[in-house]
Amino acid sequence: xxxxxxxxxxxxxxxxxxxxxxxxxxWTRRPLHTANLRGWGRTKRWEYWGIVTPRHIxxxxxxxxxxxxxxxxxVLDRDxxxxxxxxxxxxxxxxxxxxxHSGVGEVRxxxxxxxxxxxxxxxxxxxxxxxxxxxxEVDVPLPAxxxxxxxxxxxxxxxxxxxxKDVGRPVLGTLELHGQTYEIGGPDAFAxxxxxxxxxxxxxxxxxxxxxxxxxxIQLGGQWTDGTGVTENGxxxxxxxxxxxxxxxxxxxxxxxxRPWRISGERVEAEFQPxxxxxxxxxxxxxxxxTHQCFGHFSGWAKTDDGMTVSLDGLVGWAEEAxxxx
Numbered sequence: 001x002x003x004x005x006x007x008x009x010x011x012x013x014x015x016x017x018x019x020x021x022x023x024x025x026x027w028t029r030r031p032l033h034t035a036n037l038r039g040w041g042r043t044k045r046w047e048y049w050g051i052v053t054p055r056h057i058x059x060x061x062x063x064x065x066x067x068x069x070x071x072x073x074x075v076l077d078r079d080x081x082x083x084x085x086x087x088x089x090x091x092x093x094x095x096x097x098x099x100x101h102s103g104v105g106e107v108r109x110x111x112x113x114x115x116x117x118x119x120x121x122x123x124x125x126x127x128x129x130x131x132x133x134x135x136x137e138v139d140v141p142l143p144a145x146x147x148x149x150x151x152x153x154x155x156x157x158x159x160x161x162x163x164x165k166d167v168g169r170p171v172l173g174t175l176e177l178h179g180q181t182y183e184i185g186g187p188d189a190f191a192x193x194x195x196x197x198x199x200x201x202x203x204x205x206x207x208x209x210x211x212x213x214x215x216x217x218i219q220l221g222g223q224w225t226d227g228t229g230v231t232e233n234g235x236x237x238x239x240x241x242x243x244x245x246x247x248x249x250x251x252x253x254x255x256x257x258x259r260p261w262r263i264s265g266e267r268v269e270a271e272f273q274p275x276x277x278x279x280x281x282x283x284x285x286x287x288x289x290x291t292h293q294c295f296g297h298f299s300g301w302a303k304t305d306d307g308m309t310v311s312l313d314g315l316v317g318w319a320e321e322a323x324x325x326x
Contacts (some may be wrong), residue, residue, distance in 0.1 A: 003246040020160040028150035031102035035197030045098040048194040062109035069093030071109040073131035085129035088112040102164045102195040138173030147241040149234040161198030168217035211317025237301040238281040242304045293320035
């Protein structure tokens with residue numbers, strides 16, 4: 001078990017010299033950190049939005065990795081299993097805009113026929129994205145009282161990451177896919193945000209799982225936070241965050257990613273059954289990535305802060321392993 005402190009006041013992520021601000025280490029229920037990162041040197045910034053509907057799963061990435069902007073638009077047709085995707089690398093991340101505070105300002109990324117624009121407001125977020133064969137226009141309202149999980153992971157004074165995981169947001173709008181328009185909305189449609197700002201080690205592996213259903217959501221992480229005294233695990237019930245302060249055990253088969261995954265701890269016993277595997281690989285020698293993101297269904301349980309057991313049966317989402325040299 002970890003002993004993490006909850007932060008309740010705005011705070012800068014970095015000190016004036018660019019090193020980690022010790023006062024920034026902790027977790028939050030709403031975005032309070034300003035990522036005042038300076039210069040180059042393993043600095044990574046990104047916005048990832050995942051959208052789940054009964055028919056489709058959409059993934060959008062706008063990112064700056066110092067030397068390049070790496071952007072993508074992805075759509076899975078759950079009925080046919082067909083993937084539509086566009087991946088773009090923009091040298092020096094030209095034209096990429098990633099604000100220092102989650103939920104404030106505008107995110108922009110474009111290149112190679114792909115464009116992403118994310119307008120963040122106090123009451124929600126408007127997302128526009130286009131790529132060959134794809135056009136997305138959705139609004140992601142922020143319900144009153146809805147909480148997210150913000151965490152600062154401190155590897156060292158010069159290597160650290162701030163992440164906001166916001167799971168189970170309502171979403172409504174349209175997806176145009178290869179000339180056909182689909183309406184997005186209703187209780188079984190939801191959006192997930194991964195907002196990341198930090199200065200990373202060269203080589204890192206992480207696990208991430210997120211899933212939601214009406215009134216319930218789960219956010220779980222592994223490997224990359226091990227040994228730091230900080231975790232990114234949480235259960236959401238009716239929009240309220242119950243922080244899970246323990247390192248969890250992840251069990252899955254790297255030779256068969258579609259076999260069931262298990263994520264276990266004192267307050268979590270989750271099984272994840274994939275129905276589709278998305279694979280992304282790049283290998284440029286010094287820089288390489290391999291990500292296996294599986295979409296599927298959760299079952300099991302997690303416990304709230306007061307010990308109430310909440311069923312995870314019926315949650316839909318993903319579990320992934322990512323290995324990076326960057």
